[in-house]
Amino acid sequence: MDFLIDPFQAEFVRHGALAAALVGVLCGVVGCYVVLRGMALMADSLAHGVLPGVAIAFMVTAGGAGSAAEPDQVAIAIGALVAGLVTAAATSVILRRSRLREETAAAVVFVFMLALGVVLISRTDGYTVDLTAFLFGDVLGVGSGDVLATAILTVAVLALVGVLYRPFLLLSFDRQRAAALGLRVDLLQLVMLVVITLAVVIGFRVVGALLVLGMLLGPPAAAALVTRRLPAMMALSAGIAAVSAPIGLLVSWHLDLAAGASIVLVPVTVFIVLLLARPAPR
């Protein structure tokens, strides 16, 4: 049994597992709406849209080329949040001013923000290292302060999702019905994007911008295969995401694989297993 316990003797692995589990639960719940509303590309766009904000925060706090100052993590989180909100708002504006499909609008903003982020980061020293950390996260570099911050933010966003459960369910089920029941669907749609952005901002430092999408999509997609009601889907999704963190880290430890990517492979594997195991739909 030691091989199950050994890796977690190290504090940095425990911190990483805890932070990844928290992010998993958050993304597992929020991701249910991403899956139900078919907003995968929008979520992807938000995940990468945070990059310019990260780059600017990095440049400002780390002092740009030649400076030895450490980048400020709070500034990076705020920069990421602002850039994510800009991505969400820009997509909404394009949607309203054109008659393009949401996926097209999202993709245009996605490409712009990603390219802008890369251009900005290329102006800083240590370009490759920072971009890698951004895209793939640094789950084993999470400190105890980060775990606490992640826990508080996760609980706060989950509480928000709890309050918005009925409006979000209506919006996801049928916009017309939501409007007839007196909801401002445009505003609500934007709020949903903000909530997804919050999950991305909280999650990308742990599993990376590329893989936070895996936590937003993998667990809910797996849960959707076997549940009939949204609360059950959310609970199962959160559960799958939470256990993915320690399992992924175990695998990564013993096989010497990238930690963040190993974590994300778990829910996707669960999805595939459930897909093959359940009876085919009529």
Next chain:
Amino acid sequence: MRTEQVTDAFALRTRDLTVAFNGDRALDGVTVEIPRGVSVALLGPNGAGKSTLFRAAIGLVEPRSGSVELGVDGVAFVPQRLDVEPAFPVTAMDVVRMGRYREVGWVGRFSARDHELVESSMRALGVDDLADKRFGDLSGGQRQRVLLAQAAAQEAELMLLDEPFTGVDRPTHEALRGLLRGWRDEGRTIVVATHDLESAARDFDLVLCLNRRLVAFGPPGDTCIEGVLAETFAGHVVRVGDLVVDVAHHHHGAG
């Protein structure tokens, strides 16, 4: 000086309402006032702007010009059809419960009365035995009845139904007619979009003839007449009960 007749008792009022998509006018300068407590057949061919009028009423599309105003507090809307992902995780009962969300609020608990309304609405539409089935697994007719049960549970003063008789089986058709009568007798305002001339003339207090513009609005005796219908359905085929009439070729006929 002439005093304009003031009626505050309207359920739905539009003033010079124009709605356009990509420059095409779906509604063009429609001014109409639907009083409370009546049943209205909204008659017009496909593309006449019937659905657009409903969508404008619930605030889902913005008027290009003019206004649309609700004179009642609650409005229920049953769309023509609902494309839901088959795997969407809600049961039939969950869908009917949504009808109570406005009253119950975002986080409020369902009272005994809310539960009773949900259950009685499901019984009235004959879907109480489907309560735990996933909505996406139901047949088209069953879904339609669940959505009608949702509208019933909503206890709205204004009911907007988009082509509810299209594609439903005979028993549902009869149940629906009874339901509409009951709602009207309770004093609710009902607006039903339909192609069905015969039903419009027989089952409703007023008929609103729409073809992007308002053609006519009044009792069936004044609206379901040759000239008005010819203008309403200009160039289209009309279904009168089981009879199909091609208005494009018909409107120069008898008269």
